[in-house]
Amino acid sequence: MITKVVMEALSPTMEEGRLAQWLKKEGDAVKTGDVLAEVETDKAIMELPARGDGILRKILVGDGETTEVGNLVAVIAGPDDDIAAVVGQDGQRRASEAPATAARTAPAVSPAAGGEEGARIKASPLARRVAGEKGLDLRRVEGSGPAGRIVKRDVDAALPAPAALTAPAGGAEGWEDVRLSQVRKTIARRLTQSLAPIPHFFLTAEVDMERAAEARDVLNAAGDVRISFNDIVVKVVAMALRQHRACNAWWQGDTIRYFHDVHIGVAVAIDEGLITPVIRHADRKSLRAIAEETGRLAERARARKLAPEEYTGSTFSISNLGMFGIAEFTAVINPPEAGILAVGAITPTPVAHDGTVTIRRRMRVTMSCDHRIIDGATGARFLQTVRRMLEQPLAIVW
């Protein structure tokens, strides 16, 4: 029996995967459930299991190569099965992407069709040539011509700025073209989806962190779990969201989904970008539990081991660049969420306090709001609650 091994959707947002490493080689006998290869998805490194028994007869996508979800990557079959037809089908598809024959619109696999032979790509001959030359996959390009036809300007727009224009002729200055990792591609796609169509507005508040700092010192002196300022912010924001349901929502086009539960996405920097593990029910968890969970998730995120449920489903997000000394910044909304809070560094600042100028630890937070969901006053009231709770950290135990 012949079993096609296809690139599987190993995360909910995955559209293509990089075959990091084959763990089996051609000729190996495999059983259902055996791990065939490691695949780098947009979020993590996952295992690609065998879905049939037999011999791994043919590997079509080599180590380090990237392919669409649904594309054939290998064939498992009995020793005498004729796999030429299965392999040939794929070979034809590949040829259709090569520049020399690009004009012969052979059917290309549509990612949505999950491996079925899909609709042909509408693209001009010139667009095909440029894309072929530059190694750009036309299925990744949105067409702006009649009926969505891909024309040259679409390909130009999808290409990175040409190196020739940025590089001096002599080649005296060095640079490196680095292929986009799956994570970087996802960040680029998701965030472009965010900034362009979402009507953003931004609210900034300065928060006095003296009492929060005192509270944190006391807690850290007493306990075995180290609590960070970010943990306090996560807890406070989660509690404030419970009071301000309007900010704990998703934009869904025709409806707005207001959540009863609060799940906070916490942006974590990893080597290749960032990922947002989710602290579920953060409003109901103790500071200590949040601190522990954040630490554990961040570690797993950096090791690229997060399971899909650990980084999806957040209802609001927090991004903290305070540790880099960033005083204040704006973060890009993680759609479909209604907002994100950007947390800056805690900085000793001279302020008027009780009639004199004193130095106090202050922190700036900036909330990016999707105006389709949150109005100015709504966002401002939420931020006011966040500020009050941070300034009166006892509120946390209420």
Added chain:
Amino acid sequence: MSKTFDVIILGGGPAGYVCAIRCAQLGLTTAVVERDKLGGVCVNIGCIPSKALLHSARVASIIKHDAAALGITTGEVKLDYKVAMQRSRQVSEQNAKGVEFLMKKHKVTVIRGSGVLQKGRKVKVGDDVYTAGKAVVLATGSRVKGLPQVGLEINKTTVISTDEALMLEQAPASLAIVGAGAVGMEFADIFDAFGSEVTLIEVLPRILPLEDAESSAALARVYKKRGIRVLAGARVKGAKGGKTGVTLEVEANGKTESLAVEKVLMAAGRGLNVEDIGLDAAGVTLTDRGFVQVDDALRTTADGVFAIGDIAGPPMLAHKGSREGVVVAETIAGHRPHRIRYDNVPSVTYCHPEVASIGLTEEACKDKQLAYQVGKFPLTANGRARAAIETDGFVKIIRDTKYGEILGAHIVASHASEMIHELVVARENEYTVDEVDLAIHAHPTLSEAVAEAALDSLGRVLHT
């Protein structure tokens, strides 16, 4: 008559009337305000009647030069400009009536008079004020203009514009034409054929200055051979007029000569009809070049007011204006039309041989430092051209070296105006020279020269 429409269009030329038809097709109630004849300059005193006269000129030329070789014996050939002119007027009238019929067919209201834009999408015509619910479209076009600074104000007798040239009862014995763009070239062809002694004066270094240098050179050769005097890089320093003629002082190649002619035809530039239509008061601003300022959807600076055609900016061509009319109508109706590719508007001069082009000239490719290959095919090697004694000319295609993109195409041929569209379609659809070659061309046709030029750019020409 109702005084409220969805759309009111000022001007019934090729931009305005086409816009009106498209508006009507999209279910908008539409009015066109026209002070003169429907069809505008194009139909009445421009494109259409001049083509009728050029046809007379071409037939005359064939009879004079080729009849004997074609096996046709003629008696004395007499030319009567008046008859040719009258036929051209009939053609114009038929076309203007055609536009009127189209307005009726599409239930577009035609308001006779001069429209003046008012604030708030209103248009005043005489004492009546009409209101546009959705938009006002300005399509008032352009007109001929003289050169008063050198004494060449149009006086309609000895210093004339095309308006008068199209109505003359006889061809002048001698004619100086100032300006060798499309208009100057066409009238030089017409009056040369009707026996006038023609001098063509162009201030820029070559005739047809906007075309590829090879096209200019080809036409300069043909015109000189026909006996038309061509003065390029020549400046008119002054003009002295009498009742029976004009003496021009022309400076060329560092020498000044005096040129006495019966008439001077001004064919240098056009004036825009942007005065007295209420632009200032309505908040419509102009660019520093005098065009109406528009954004990429052809919106002016006044809310709900669009501008199309000549006043909206160059190229000042009927077909560009018509397309703008369609696009604006669709925008008003809430559609999202495809944007106009202003770099893909063909340019045609209907002299003989015709000159047509699309895209960049070779000089422009050089200026832009593009890597390009030129393919060229002469009509002397084309069977159909030989059969018709129409071997003057060539097809030249400039392609991008790497991808084969058609950067520009230039045709000099008896039917260049018809041949260019293959390359317009190719460019619009981003076909490369390979696709132009792959499309099988009927034999024998002039269009085979297009495929051969594409092949030549690839180094694979078959027939030279």
